[in-house]
Amino acid sequence: MQPHSLCIAIADKLRERILTHQMPPGSYVNDGALALEFGISRTPVREAMKLLCHEGLLTAQVRRGMTVTQLTAAQVTEAQQLCTLLEQHLVTLARSAPGACQELTHAMHAMAQAKLRLASGSSKAHPPYAAPAQSVA
Template sequence: MDPSQIAQTALYQEVAERLRQRIFAHELLPGARIDEQALALDYGISRTPLREALKVLASEGLVTLRPRRGCFVTEVSEQDLDDIFPLMAMLEGRCALEATTRAQPEDLARLDALHGQLEQFAESNEIARFFEANQAFHYQIQEMSGNRRLRQVIQDLRKVLKLTRLFSLSIDGRLQQSLVEHAAILAAIKAGDAAGAQAAMHDHILAGRQALARSHVAQELAT
């Protein structure tokens, strides 16, 4: 294989990751048009790897390619959330069940440590850090499940949800409620209660949807 092909592949993947992080950080807002020329100049690259990177992000649902109009950061509608969250609840619930049946002492220790971080960030009301610890907690359960196919589908859906989900933690009481829900999931897994872990995770995911709905109502009342 031509070494230049390897370098080109690595380049568009790196560009995709940079753009992905900018989208997650809301530097590129939902609905915003991607200025390909400005980004190519900013990154010092040609339009080819940039367009390949945008195709990757489009496949993940993070951007939308519109013929003759350009590329836009995906806007997640209320209907999108209604469609995605029940599916996520089912998938992550199954993940928690499988994780419980396969859990090893070292897995439980890592999960315990992550829950400790959640407690710390909830107490100090550090929403962004709680969100990141929350992501790590869920990912640890996905790893414990040993089901890579299930893990991949969940991660793809979570990328889309990450466009909006941080704001649900800003709703009064949601941070503490989320902490309680995580504690229930952890307790069930540690007790070896697979069905209980599945139910706790399922309810936790749907509670996140309810919080986002309240957030949407609050934003509409404020405008």
Template sequence: MTETRIAPLALYQEVAERLRQRIFAHELKPGTWVDEQALAEDYGISRTPLREALKVLASEGLVTLKPRRGCYVTEISERDLDEVFKVMAMLEGECARSSAGRATEAELGTLKAIHADLEKAASAQDIDAFFEANQAFHHELQRIADNRWLLHVIEDLRKVIKLSRHHSLFSEGRLEQSLAEHRALLDALLARDADAADQLMREHIRGGREALARIAEARNRVA
């Protein structure tokens, strides 16, 4: 009986992950109606695991299920971004605060190594590499903080942020600003200054939101 229950569970989770990646890549753009029949045919599956996958994505805020109208990729507004980033600033600030007090010397060494990757990417103006190192730094702080509920909420909110059509690092000057913020944050962590780490992380997250707002304003001026 156990074997018969594992297969369908794995199937809808795999479908959810495939759809998740297509949404993040904007192959399925915000506001797009999700054609369940076409997707089921493309994946060679029945509608049942597809609908279960869509329920998972709906719980993450990535799609919106509308009665009698079907399923749509969620559109995230500027207000949504304002509200999500405010919560993210608090949560990631708490991660930085906790990590400043509990990080081992080895863990601080890992953070320094990741920061070195940030410096290297910034020098090369390699936005993709900088983004990857930035993500690694944040994930390491979250791991050090060792609060699985905090991590769970942060991961869900980051999925929502990925619905944005733009990336903050493409705002002029943001890469250099982000690097400076990381330098200050690392110094606070190495000094085990929990208050400063909390405040600096909050400022770092706010900086990302402000960069996205500048991109949106520039887009609206062109439009």
């Protein structure tokens, strides 16, 4: 596996553990232990941890390494409010333009496939250019 794709694969595994609370909020993330577990050097583990830090899933602690990010009550409330707003907008969109949802699904599928090709190191990482989506407004 190429170094970049190894880093992405490790980040994906750690992200899944964080999102499923196998690594609970506030827990210390030991790069050495993870490197041993995955049978690799610390470098790709550290790179993966940096990615997750940029995503906000890990928090760098001065002279203490990284921990799984703990959300405050205000952040949880804000996220719930944003989800509610998005759900309401999507319901309105689905009712007004049913074809738009299918178009969006196809576009998201194409992006996911491109991401997989990129992570696997395929030279065909970018899908062919498609016609721009129709405006639903």
